[in-house]
Amino acid sequence: MITLHHVAASRSFRTLWLLEELGLPYAVKHYKIRDGSLRDPAFLEISPAGRVPALEVDGKVIFESQAITQYLCESRPLSGLAPKQDEPERVDYLQWLAFAETQASIIASLNLQMVFLRPPAKPSVIVLKLEVARLKATLAPLEAVLDTQDWLLEAGFSAADTLLGFNLFAVKYFVDLTEYPNILAYLDRMEARPAFKRARANDGAQEFYDKPFYAPEDYA
Numbered sequence: 001m002i003t004l005h006h007v008a009a010s011r012s013f014r015t016l017w018l019l020e021e022l023g024l025p026y027a028v029k030h031y032k033i034r035d036g037s038l039r040d041p042a043f044l045e046i047s048p049a050g051r052v053p054a055l056e057v058d059g060k061v062i063f064e065s066q067a068i069t070q071y072l073c074e075s076r077p078l079s080g081l082a083p084k085q086d087e088p089e090r091v092d093y094l095q096w097l098a099f100a101e102t103q104a105s106i107i108a109s110l111n112l113q114m115v116f117l118r119p120p121a122k123p124s125v126i127v128l129k130l131e132v133a134r135l136k137a138t139l140a141p142l143e144a145v146l147d148t149q150d151w152l153l154e155a156g157f158s159a160a161d162t163l164l165g166f167n168l169f170a171v172k173y174f175v176d177l178t179e180y181p182n183i184l185a186y187l188d189r190m191e192a193r194p195a196f197k198r199a200r201a202n203d204g205a206q207e208f209y210d211k212p213f214y215a216p217e218d219y220a
């Protein structure tokens with residue numbers, strides 16, 4: 001049995017969605033960021049930095065969503081969710097997988113400063129504005145590629161969409177996406193996928209965001 005260690009609406013959703021796309025049976029073990037469960041010694045045995053996702057699969061324990069994505073697609077190659085070494089879009093695929101974490105690290109920084117930090121601690125508005133600008137810079141290549149294709153790869157939906165596409169559901173808390181019509185349409189396409197809907201049903205309620213938009217100016 002595959003077991004996913006998961007926090008609702010966090011990066012472990014990437015794995016949850018991929019498991020659904022692959023049609024693999026799995027169990028979910030739920031954690032919460034704020035209740036200390038990710039620092040439990042038993043969990044640290046599974047994921048040494050106390051992060052999700054972690055996946056128990058094929059007698060192994062894997063942490064890091066990108067490694068999990070690559071392992072699942074390479075060990076189940078018939079899924080067709082990852083181009084093989086000799087396929088033309090292999091490089092694009094690898095690039096988007098890695099780019100997902102470039103973007104996610106900025107989202108994580110904004111989450112930390114605007115969502116998790118509690119008064120009297122106060123973020124720097126200048127740093128917040130810089131981070132939002134850096135986040136927008138990561139949206140530009142996505143908006144461009146989605147102008148001519150539905151998914152990150154021209155060949156169609158791939159595991160790069162589960163990894164990077166997931167980020168965009170968090171981006172909307174920090175960037176007004178009306179400036180990005182192709183990304184908005186991409187969000188709709190992702191949400192329409194049956195596997196995405198099944199993953200959402202197993203995700204749990206998100207407990208981070210308590211308002212629809214976080215603006216740096218509100219922290220002045």
Ligand SMILES: N[C@@H](CCC(=O)N[C@@H](CS)C(=O)NCC(=O)O)C(=O)O
Pocket residue numbers: 007010011012033038050051052053063064065066101
């Ligand atoms: N690069 C890692 C990042 C994992 C990560 O930081 N996950 C967050 C949730 S989005 C987490 O577990 N945070 C808990 C913490 O920082 O204590 C991956 O992609 O798996």
